[in-house]
Amino acid sequence: MSRYKVNKSIRDINAKIKAGEVVVATAEEIIDIVKSEGPEEAARQVDVVTTGTFAPMCSSGAFINFGHSVPGIKASKVWMNNVAAYAGLAAVDCFIGATEPCEDDPLNKVHPGEFTYGGGHVIQDLLERKTVFLKATAYGTDCYPNRMIEKEIALKSLPQATLCNPRNGYQNYNCAINLSNKTVYTYMGTLKPKAGNANYCSAGELSPLFNDPFYMTIGMGTRVFLGGGEGYVAWHGTQHRPSVKRTPKGIPVSPAGTLMVMGDLKKMNAKWIKGVSIQGYGCSLAVGLGVPIP
Structure with missing residues (x-):
């Protein structure tokens, strides 16, 4: 006998998708459905819950x-x-890599640096169908004698371009405050002195890994929305820490799970992939990531 009052298989849900009968709710909508109908009836009514996040994710980049x-x-x-x-x-x-700055960027020599252009911006430029100037140098070999090439490239003409992000979708993260007497510039943004502000980074109720805290449906091979196109979870991300302390409902109280995701950059959209400049810290890439949970 099943331990659950409502039972649906992935096969059942896929059949409903094919028949055009699937019921989908966002992670925001499902909260109100559960409140009004109760968890059992909500599980009976809704087949898939969509989750998502769109924020700077420094551990991102592209194989070209x-x-x-x-x-x-x-x-x-x-x-x-x-x-x-x-x-x-x-x-x-x-x-x-998303965080690599332009070679002639003054960085923090004039503090706080602006970091106006870096790897994340190059990726965005490619997605916006702009031409990018490429230079490559080499030491030369018998089979590869050329020692330098310079050319303009565009996403359409590249043989392959794969977005591959070693750590995205952090499951919970720190909240940053500054208790010192001076302003500090961090990857969590500018922090005012004497606890003048508090910056956090989380999609909250929309967060993919908040909605699957023990990774029961999200894992290797999960198909995801990535940068406006189709992507996949390739592995757990770097700094993945599933064994941290959790609340009674399973929500981690410190940084925990992460996802390594990848997909075809050529099929993505610049609306969901944006180069980011973080004052006094560096460059990054804002990534749109969505995960369906059956």
């Missing part, structure tokens, strides 16, 4: 294959719009 040249090059250093990309991969593969 920029195509072979003639003669060939085994790139050892790569820049896109003067933002360095990691080239320690195959010949014309590289990874551009």
